[in-house]
Amino acid sequence: MQRPGRPEPRSLLDDQPVIASDRLPARDRSKPVTAEELWTLLDEVKDPEVPAVSVVELGMVRRIAEENGEWVVDVTPTYSGCPATEMIEDAIAEALGLAGIRNGRVRRVLTPAWTTDWITDAGREKLQAFGIAPPVGSASKLTLKGLDETIRCPHCDSDHTERLSEFGSTACKALYRCLDCREPFDYFKCI
Amino acid sequence: MSKAMTQKEALQEYLLRLADSDMILGQRLCELCGKAPALEEEMALMNVALDLVGQARNWYEYAAELLDDGRSADDLAFRRDAQHYRNALLVEQPNGDYAVTMGRQFFFDAWHYFTIAALVNAPDERIAGIAAKAAKEVQYHLRRSSEWVKRFGDGTEESHQRMQTAVDDLWRFTGEMIEADAVEQQLFQAGIGPDPEQLAADWQGLVNEVLTEATLTPPPEDAWMYKGAKVGHHTEHLGFILAEMQFLQRAYPDATTW
Numbered sequence: 001m002q003r004p005g006r007p008e009p010r011s012l013l014d015d016q017p018v019i020a021s022d023r024l025p026a027r028d029r030s031k032p033v034t035a036e037e038l039w040t041l042l043d044e045v046k047d048p049e050v051p052a053v054s055v056v057e058l059g060m061v062r063r064i065a066e067e068n069g070e071w072v073v074d075v076t077p078t079y080s081g082c083p084a085t086e087m088i089e090d091a092i093a094e095a096l097g098l099a100g101i102r103n104g105r106v107r108r109v110l111t112p113a114w115t116t117d118w119i120t121d122a123g124r125e126k127l128q129a130f131g132i133a134p135p136v137g138s139a140s141k142l143t144l145k146g147l148d149e150t151i152r153c154p155h156c157d158s159d160h161t162e163r164l165s166e167f168g169s170t171a172c173k174a175l176y177r178c179l180d181c182r183e184p185f186d187y188f189k190c191i
Numbered sequence: 192m193s194k195a196m197t198q199k200e201a202l203q204e205y206l207l208r209l210a211d212s213d214m215i216l217g218q219r220l221c222e223l224c225g226k227a228p229a230l231e232e233e234m235a236l237m238n239v240a241l242d243l244v245g246q247a248r249n250w251y252e253y254a255a256e257l258l259d260d261g262r263s264a265d266d267l268a269f270r271r272d273a274q275h276y277r278n279a280l281l282v283e284q285p286n287g288d289y290a291v292t293m294g295r296q297f298f299f300d301a302w303h304y305f306t307i308a309a310l311v312n313a314p315d316e317r318i319a320g321i322a323a324k325a326a327k328e329v330q331y332h333l334r335r336s337s338e339w340v341k342r343f344g345d346g347t348e349e350s351h352q353r354m355q356t357a358v359d360d361l362w363r364f365t366g367e368m369i370e371a372d373a374v375e376q377q378l379f380q381a382g383i384g385p386d387p388e389q390l391a392a393d394w395q396g397l398v399n400e401v402l403t404e405a406t407l408t409p410p411p412e413d414a415w416m417y418k419g420a421k422v423g424h425h426t427e428h429l430g431f432i433l434a435e436m437q438f439l440q441r442a443y444p445d446a447t448t449w
């Protein structure tokens with residue numbers, strides 16, 4: 001059933017609100033909303049595949065601005081085939097609706113392409129705490145031949161680790177294992 | 192092409208080639224879902240397939256906008272038959288053993304890498320944007336498939352022999368990818384896509400380097416090559432792929448709820 005302020009659900013599984021109502025930042029609704037408030041609001045929208053971090057911390061929200069009486073949120077997808085892209089765009093639209101923004105719009109922007117360099121420091125710390133090693137190094141320095149920097153185990157902090165697979169549970173991650181604590185872990189690939 | 196194409200027509204045609212090759216290779220890789228040789232490989236294959244299908248969607252969406260004939264990106268993928276598909280012959284070849292799967296991937300990735308690298312500089316912002324995103328993904332694909340070719344080639348006696356057989360069998364489908372036709376020549380003149388001669392040289396150079404490091408023998412460059420995909424003449428395999436891939440959309444056209 002459609003609730004006010006929510007786009008129509010895409011599937012039968014999609015029946016949970018995107019932000020728990022007690023997580024909505026308090027705001028005086030008698031005053032016009034500011035871009036700063038919207039940045040705070042969207043920091044509550046989590047990546048469905050990595051719920052530890054928000055779409056703002058991942059660097060996917062590129063710009064929030066008022067254009068011709070509309071609040072336009074520019075979103076850059078992480079990977080071409082990321083299955084969460086639509087879900088994230090819907091979640092952002094829904095968050096705007098929940099906060100009472102009736103003139104909001106999500107715009108997909110492909111250029112410049114998203115890079116892990118855009119993940120914020122707070123985002124990196126949260127990934128680490130969640131058990132995912134954050135990207136190491138700078139994406140702009142990657143070459144075709146090699147990338148193998150030392151990846152630190154997010155569990156025991158050892159840098160004695162090895163790669164098990166170029167790809168992990170999602171396109172954005174690779175699978176590693178720690179040779180000291182023996183725990184496998186995901187590494188957020190540097191791209 | 193007997194009559195000259197406008198640049199817009201050439202671009203529509205070229206976008207379909209890019210999209211179709213991504214789509215068909217993505218579909219081929221997905222056939223391995225649930226039966227890849229190892230769990231890690233399965234995840235890798237499906238992630239590569241996901242990247243390719245995502246790139247295909249980006250190209251299809253742009254192609255659909257340029258065609259402007261009422262067809263959507265989904266219609267282009269799911270409602271065209273084999274003679275209208277423009278994917279490279281290489282990507283429709285069956286998965287075979289893992290040497291074939293990774294050999295096919297490597298030959299494609301090498302072509303894809305140099306092609307996308309050139310498209311990043313296209314004056315058309317939409318193309319440049321899609322390519323910039325894809326470039327990072329394709330680089331990752333190429334590194335992985337190169338490593339597998341080396342591991343098999345420079346591995347055991349059996350893996351070496353299988354990899355050499357795969358290279359020899361797949362070789363005849365690689366020629367058309369690096370031989371530009373009028374469409375590609377025309378677009379290159381307009382700054383879109385790789386310099387055909389440079390693409391052929393880069394591809395050949397990288398392939399020789401990797402095969403040599405893998406202790407494999409590169410087949411002769413003047414070997415006889417199959418052609419035809421750029422005008423819709425495919426091997427027998429494509430029809431079977433489409434039959435499976437398009438079944439649902441053909442059986443329930445315009446369905447909005449699955």
